[in-house]
Structure formats: structure tokens, C-alpha cells
Amino acid sequence: xxxxxxxxxxxxxxxxLDISFSDTLNIIYGNNGSGKSxxxxxxxLLALTKSFRTSSDVNLIKKGSSLAQIKGEIITNExxxxxxxxxxxxxxxxxxxxxxxxxxxxxxNINIILFxxxxxxxxxxxxxxRRKLLNIDISQGSKEYLLLLNSxxxxxxxxxxxxxxxxxxxxASKDYLDILTQKLVKIGKCINNYRREYIEKINKSIxxxxxxxxxxxxxxxxxxxxxxDKSEEEILDNYQKxxxxxxxxxxxxxGIHHDDIEFILDGNxxxxxxxxxxxxxAIIAFKLAQILIMKEIKGEYPILILDDLFSELDNQKxxxxxxxxxxxxxxxxxxxxxxxxxxxxLKNSNIYLVENNKIERVSN
Numbered sequence: 001x002x003x004x005x006x007x008x009x010x011x012x013x014x015x016x017l018d019i020s021f022s023d024t025l026n027i028i029y030g031n032n033g034s035g036k037s038x039x040x041x042x043x044x045l046l047a048l049t050k051s052f053r054t055s056s057d058v059n060l061i062k063k064g065s066s067l068a069q070i071k072g073e074i075i076t077n078e079x080x081x082x083x084x085x086x087x088x089x090x091x092x093x094x095x096x097x098x099x100x101x102x103x104x105x106x107x108x109n110i111n112i113i114l115f116x117x118x119x120x121x122x123x124x125x126x127x128x129x130r131r132k133l134l135n136i137d138i139s140q141g142s143k144e145y146l147l148l149l150n151s152x153x154x155x156x157x158x159x160x161x162x163x164x165x166x167x168x169x170x171x172a173s174k175d176y177l178d179i180l181t182q183k184l185v186k187i188g189k190c191i192n193n194y195r196r197e198y199i200e201k202i203n204k205s206i207x208x209x210x211x212x213x214x215x216x217x218x219x220x221x222x223x224x225x226x227x228x229d230k231s232e233e234e235i236l237d238n239y240q241k242x243x244x245x246x247x248x249x250x251x252x253x254x255g256i257h258h259d260d261i262e263f264i265l266d267g268n269x270x271x272x273x274x275x276x277x278x279x280x281x282a283i284i285a286f287k288l289a290q291i292l293i294m295k296e297i298k299g300e301y302p303i304l305i306l307d308d309l310f311s312e313l314d315n316q317k318x319x320x321x322x323x324x325x326x327x328x329x330x331x332x333x334x335x336x337x338x339x340x341x342x343x344x345x346l347k348n349s350n351i352y353l354v355e356n357n358k359i360e361r362v363s364n
Contacts, residue, residue, distance in 0.1 A: 001111060001300045002330035003043060005073040010065035011086075012038040013357050022350035023075070024327055029335045030354030036334045039359065040114075040305045043332065046072045046082055047110035047303070048136065049093060049103055057086045074110055076300060082110060104150070108143045111294050111302035115287045115309065123271050123279045127260040134261060137290055138198050141297035145194050148187055155184045156252055164250040174243075185235050188256040192227040195259065199223040201293045202286065210285040213320045217265050219282055225259040284313075288321070291329060301329045310335040315342060 008017040013035045030036045037053070041060075045051050051060060061068040068086040073079055083094040092099060093106045100106045122129050139146040159180040166172050203220050210219040227235060238254065239246075246253050263270040263282045270279050287304075294302040304325070309318060310333075319342055325331060338346060353362045 001074065001076050001298075001302060003046075003072050003110075003303060004075050004079070005071075006039070006042060006046075007069075007071040008039075008042055009067075009069040010062040011042055011060060011068045011070060012062065014038065015062060015357070017359065019352070019359055019361075021330070021332075023330050025322070025345075025349040026330070026332045026352065027335065027338060027341070027346070027349045028332060028352045028354060028359070029338050032336060034354045035357055035359075036354040037307060039354070040307055040332055040334060042070050043072070043303065044112055044114055044305065046070050046084060047112040048107055048140075049084060049091065052114055052116060057091055058088060060086055061088075072110075080109070082106075104143055104146045107146070108140060111140045111298060111300075112305065113137075113287050113290050113294070113302050114305045114307065115284055116305075116307040117280075119283050119287075120276070120280045122283060123263060123274075127258070130261045131257075131259055134195060134198070134259075137293075138194055140302070141294060142194065145191070148191050148194075152184065152187045152191060152256065155180055155187065156255070156257060159184060160251045163247050163252070167247045167250060181236065181239050184252070184255065185232050185239070188227055189232060189235070191256050192225055192259075195225070195256075196223055196228070198293070199261065201296070202289045205292050206285050206289040209288050209324070210281065212324060213285065213288075213317055214281050217278075219285055220264050221286065222262040222264055223259070224262060225256060226254045227256055227259075284321070288324070291325075301326060304329050304331045306331065306333045308335065309333055310341070318342075319345065 002023040003021055004023070005020050006017070007019075008014045011017075017039075028036045028039060041051055041053055045060070051057075054060065066087060070084045070086075072082050074082055081094075081096050083097075085092040085094075093103065094100060095106065095109065119133075122133055135149060139149070159177065162177050162180060166174065166177065199221050207218050207220060210217060226238070230238075242253055263274075263279075263286075265274055265278055265282065268274070270282050274282070291301060291304060306321075309321075313321075322331075322345060335341070338351065351362050352359050
């Protein structure tokens with residue numbers, strides 16, 4: 001899988017942009033603020049319909065414009081044209097000029113793995129950030145998982161609302177809560193199974209990837225969930241025991257919405273004992289392991305984006321990463337300059353310079 005062409009209209013600082021890419025390695029460089037990250041943001045948004053830099057689509061529309069448009073030609077076994085329109089009224093997505101009604105029918109088509117320097121906060125931030133990382137990656141490989149997440153979220157909101165109602169109205173029937181709980185547990189177990197299987201696949205390759213790149217240490221990932229190794233009956237019994245406390249607090253105190261993942265290096269939690277460098281390295285290894293999983297699930301490699309990688313790692317480690325990548329993996333690397341990049345790496349890359357709101361391919 002690779003993106004052959006990208007066309008932007010009134011997106012971020014680009015009034016108009018039309019560019020083609022190599023199906024292997026693409027290096028995009030320019031000064032900070034030149035707009036290089038806007039290009040990879042557009043590719044990411046074309047795949048997942050969401051930005052990795054802002055939660056507001058309005059921020060993506062060029063100032064003074066009312067509509068932003070992203071178009072891309074994606075090559076798999078065939079060529080397909082994808083399009084996203086952004087306006088103050090909302091977002092519309094298209095495949096081959098046909099409007100797609102459900103986002104869930106769109107987002108599983110283009111698979112993408114992104115490393116961004118801000119990802120290092122995943123280890124130290126709240127569990128919700130790590131769950132979001134997990135949900136995005138599993139959803140790309142499974143439309144069913146995305147639908148399960150949506151169903152779970154709706155049930156959770158309804159259950160929390162009814163818990164509050166029970167607290168305010170002592171005469172209300174608990175039967176409806178029990179129905180909601182049973183549905184929540186059934187769907188939660190399905191999500192739990194997806195997550196456990198995904199982390200098992202990550203652990204098949206992440207240790208070797210980490211050692212090959214960084215030349216030391218044994219890395220693994222642990223998935224923590226109150227649903228792990230529990231039957232539906234055991235989980236339901238646990239909810240019954242927490243009923244009065246949940247009713248007083250007006251929220252569901254356990255479930256897959258409290259799940260977390262933990263990175264372990266040489267038997268120790270990286271969050272508690274790892275350096276900033278080790279935390280960063282663990283996330284990079286995690287992202288690269290996801291490439292192999294995506295190939296296993298979808299039968300083709302995803303698009304890989306390594307944003308500002310050269311500011312994060314020395315040249316040797318970067319060369320180790322590039323050597324590890326299969327030539328079938330279309331890769332985008334952004335950097336502020338190319339002076340210190342290995343000459344053989346440059347020779348085998350498409351190189352693009354971004355300046356003055358324009359991008360052009362330059363000679364190797």
C-alpha cells in the first residue's frame with residue numbers, strides 16, 4: 001500500500017498543492033514552521049479522518065477559506081481515490097467520488113503507522129492515551145472492532161446515566177441496569193479479546209526490533225485489564241458487588257474503559273525506571289512492530305510516517321531502522337535538514353524541500 005499522489009486545497013498553510021511520492025522512501029525537509037508537518041498530517045488525516053495534532057477540524061482550514069480539501073490516490077492491488085472535505089458544517093469523506101455515509105466504512109481502507117516526538121508522552125500520560133493508541137491501531141485492521149468500541153461507548157453512557165437516576169430515585173427498577181451491564185460485559189469481553197490478541201502479536205516481534213535498533217535490552221508489553229482471564233459470570237458478579245458504590249458515584253468503576261498497557265524493559269517498568277531515551281525507543285519499537293501486524297492482518301504493509309525522527313535519534317540508529325524496513329513499506333521521514341543524513345540513504349530516497357508554503361522535489 002502506498003500513496004502515489006496528494007492534492008491539497010486550502011489546507012493549513014497550503015492554498016494549493018499537488019505532488020507525487022515514491023513508493024519507498026520519501027524525505028521531506030525544511031525549517032520549523034515551513035509546513036512539512038502539514039503534509040504528513042494531511043496524509044494521516046486522509047487515512048484516519050482525524051489529525052494527530054489538533055482535535056478541531058476547523059483549525060485545519062486555511063485562514064480566510066470556508067472549505068479545505070484533501071485528495072489522495074492510494075495504490076493497493078488497484079488504484080483508489082480518497083477525498084476528505086472539511087468545513088464549518090462538518091466533514092465529508094469520499095471513495096472514488098462516492099460519498100461514504102459512515103466513517104467506519106472509510107477508515108479501515110488506508111492503513112498508516114505514525115511516530116511523532118509527542119508520542120513519547122504516551123508512556124507517562126494517563127491510561128486513556130495508551131488506550132487511544134491501541135484503539136486506533138486495532139481499528140485500522142478491523143471494522144468490527146471499531147463498531148464494538150462505538151457500541152460499548154453508547155452502553156457505558158447509558159449505564160452511567162441510569163446509575164445517577166437510581167441514586168436520585170430509590171424506587172427505580174434495577175432490572176434495566178442489569179440488562180445494560182450484561183450487554184456491556186458481553187461487548188467488553190469481545191474488545192478485551194481483540195486487545196489481548198493484538199498485544200500477543202506485538203510481543204512476538206518487539207523484543208527483536210528493540211535489540212536490533214538499540215543494541216541492548218529486552219522489551220515487552222503487558223496488557224492490564226479487569227476482564228483478563230475472567231468469565232462473563234465472574235465479571236457480572238464483580239459488578240454486583242460494586243453496585244452501591246457505583247450508584248453513589250454515578251459511574252461505572254470497572255471495565256475495558258479502564259484498561260492499560262505497560263512497557264517493560266529488562267523486567268522493569270519503563271514508566272517508573274526508564275530514562276527518557278528508553279521511553280522514546282520503546283515507542284519507536286512498538287510502532288515498527290505494528291507494521292508486521294498490519295501486514296499479517298491486511299496482507300500488505302501500511303504507510304509509515306516518521307515525523308522529525310532525526311531530532312530524536314542518532315544517525316546509526318536511524319540507519320538501523322531504515323535497513324530493517326522492508327522495501328515494500330512506503331516511508332515518510334521529516335527533518336529540518338539533510339546535511340547529516342547518510343549519503344546512501346539519500347541516494348535511495350525521493351527528497352523534497354519545503355519552503356515559502358511550497359514543496360518541490362530536489363536532486364539527490
